[in-house]
Amino acid sequence: MAFEEIVGQERIVEILKKTLLNNTFSHAYLFEGLEGLGKKQMALEFAKGVICSQEGMKPCNVCQTCRRIQEGNYPEVNLIQEDGTIKIEKIRELQKDIQMKPYEGRKKIYIINHAENMTVQAQNALLKTLEEPPAYATIILLTVNGNSLLPTIISRCQILKFRPVEIGKIQQVLMEGRGVSREESRMVSSFSNGIIGRALKLLEDEDFKRIREEVLKLTEEMLRRDTINLLESVDFFTKEKNQIEEILDMLVSWYRDLMIYKETQELHFLMNCDRIEEIQDQSNRIGLKKIRDIIFIIDQTKGNIKSNVNFQLNIEVMLLNIQEVLVW
Structure with missing residues (x-):
């Protein structure tokens, strides 16, 4: 060192x-x-x-x-x-x-x-x-x-x-020092919150990768408008309750990416830059106002959880409200 x-x-x-x-x-x-x-x-x-x-x-x-x-x-x-x-x-x-x-x-x-x-x-x-x-x-x-x-x-x-580090610097370290691809290094850097140690851990964190896959799968399921399957997703949130803040942040990052792409068509601003095709597809299927409403619902859910509102009820209401926005 x-x-x-x-x-x-x-x-x-x-x-x-x-x-x-x-x-x-x-x-x-x-x-x-x-x-x-x-x-x-x-x-x-x-x-x-x-x-x-x-x-x-x-x-x-x-x-x-x-x-x-x-x-x-x-x-x-x-x-x-x-x-x-x-x-x-x-x-x-x-x-x-x-x-x-x-x-x-x-x-x-x-x-x-x-x-x-x-x-x-x-x-x-x-x-x-x-x-x-x-x-x-x-x-x-x-x-x-x-x-x-x-x-x-x-x-x-x-x-x-000690201040958080610029995402670009973390991305450079991951690419040059760890041989990580441009897309993965950008994604991991974006989720690191400017903390190089966290970025290095995320590279090896299988739970992070698994949870993220479940979250992105959920965004697609909500577009299918299947309420029964949607409510079954509550089990996922309950099982990963200790990671709820991270999960909700993942959801917000996804819908913000949809909003950014829909407004700018720019790819280099996206956090989930390793999932460009899904972002393009969903942004074409969801209106801008709906995306903003969904982000508001998730942020409201985060606030309710911090206020100790019943966890399962809070998650159920969030999922149903998001689906209602998508159906309307």
Whole structure:
């Protein structure tokens, strides 16, 4: 891994490279952003740069120190991550270790992954360390939500916010790095929400592919106007209840593609660009107003689910209302 391999975070890479070049380190950093944007990779790369034993541009990624950090086998780089809550005992271990000067090199790095999972007691304990950190230590907090941390902790960190990545950049990575076709890479990138980690997972996610096929099959069934078969589709939604938000987003993306194609005849704006023939066919069979009405019905259903309206009844009403729009 190198800085250049972290996609879409060029601004942060430049800030950290400048820090390494000028040897001007903060004692604490807060990397904030959605899961899958490369926060942990960035923290490890920065740790290599801080400790790298070579002259010139750092990290060199070839010296023994860089290789050991990459392999997770360097005692002065400590990655703290728990399956659940990060309790005060874990922070006390950090505090005990941080008081001991580096055994190898001149710096010690502590990376706390999912820092939002620290208990209040753990955060208060960490605050004491942040107030008077040893000169040789740097603490990096990784979080999806900085607001979950105490304001006093945030105020003592240099904050670097990771932003979603442009779809075109993700598509390029999938095509050039993974050999994915233009159509599939565009589709996967569109469903990634700008998160490179999510895009890479979707490539291998058979459940995503299966659910998407069921959703697209449903759009065709609704055009056949078979109410009995349509209501049987409720079983699919119930079975995949945990994925309901993703399923409804898939439905919205499909009908938005129909609307975009119907209005512009342009293909490069479509999310489901691997299903051009179906999009062309359905857009020719459904009027523009009907497509807009269907999108409104799905969005309304999403809101009802968030408001804890009866799940099965909500889905049944959505399907019947969409079919009613198509029949009318």
